[in-house]
Amino acid sequence: MMKIWKWFVFLFLMLVLTGCGFQKVEHTNRTQLITMGHSQEMQLGLQASEQIKKENKEHLNSDKEFTQRVQTIGRKIAAVANRPDFKWEFHTISKDTLNAFCLPGGKVFVYKGILKAAKNDDQLATVIAHEIAHALAHHGAERASMNQIVGIGGQLLGAAVQAKVPQYHNSIAIAYGYGAQLGVVLPYSRTHELEADQIGLILMTQAGYDTKEALKFWENMGEASGKKQSGNDFFSTHPTNEKRIEQIRQYNLNN
Ligand SMILES: [Zn+2]
Numbered sequence: 001m002m003k004i005w006k007w008f009v010f011l012f013l014m015l016v017l018t019g020c021g022f023q024k025v026e027h028t029n030r031t032q033l034i035t036m037g038h039s040q041e042m043q044l045g046l047q048a049s050e051q052i053k054k055e056n057k058e059h060l061n062s063d064k065e066f067t068q069r070v071q072t073i074g075r076k077i078a079a080v081a082n083r084p085d086f087k088w089e090f091h092t093i094s095k096d097t098l099n100a101f102c103l104p105g106g107k108v109f110v111y112k113g114i115l116k117a118a119k120n121d122d123q124l125a126t127v128i129a130h131e132i133a134h135a136l137a138h139h140g141a142e143r144a145s146m147n148q149i150v151g152i153g154g155q156l157l158g159a160a161v162q163a164k165v166p167q168y169h170n171s172i173a174i175a176y177g178y179g180a181q182l183g184v185v186l187p188y189s190r191t192h193e194l195e196a197d198q199i200g201l202i203l204m205t206q207a208g209y210d211t212k213e214a215l216k217f218w219e220n221m222g223e224a225s226g227k228k229q230s231g232n233d234f235f236s237t238h239p240t241n242e243k244r245i246e247q248i249r250q251y252n253l254n255n
Pocket residue numbers: 130134188192193196237238
């Protein structure tokens with residue numbers, strides 16, 4: 001078996017050669033490692049977006065009034081996000097699913113089912129800002145990068161380790177083999193969740209929305225998702241804990 005130091009040398013060279021590097025997340029200053037270039041990330045977002053539009057053709061933006069609301073709120077939040085490199089789009093999918101997502105590059109999709117928890121514009125802004133925050137902080141690319149690094153390690157360490165961590169190989173196949181999965185199906189980590197909440201609250205404030213409604217939104221989400229459990233629902237891709245509420249309370253006290 002390859003000695004551990006050789007593994008690190010190889011990994012380091014791989015990271016340098018693939019043009020990846022450490023970068024800081026805007027607003028929180030957390031250091032993250034991204035193994036893909038900016039244009040590749042944008043490309044993956046675009047591909048996934050086209051795929052999702054095709055798959056949801058009949059339900060896409062079919063509710064004009066809801067689409068109008070999502071676009072108005074989305075554009076206000078995008079305006080303060082200050083990312084001229086993003087090509088923003090705001091779409092709705094008229095399905096009962098309690099979920100929403102934003103793909104790399106700023107393609108936002110909100111399921112109509114979210115209205116079970118988002119009772120007013122400030123609450124709808126909470127979930128849109130949260131999703132946009134995931135994209136601004138490159139969470140999809142970071143997650144795919146981690147999977148890739150673990151994957152390289154797995155291959156180098158041989159079949160014995162591969163057998164023990166088959167889930168990593170699956171996630172690489174999902175992240176790279178099928179663009180539509182990036183940022184949609186793989187669950188975010190709790191670190192990413194709290195960071196998206198934190199950045200989302202900043203965006204909400206800057207766009208003129210009431211962050212006190214964010215607390216109500218998450219309470220509504222807890223109730224609505226308790227009633228109906230589905231693999232497509234929000235908490236299956238956005239794991240949560242009590243820290244979320246605590247962090248939002250703290251933000252509201254300080255702002
Ligand atoms: Zn999230």
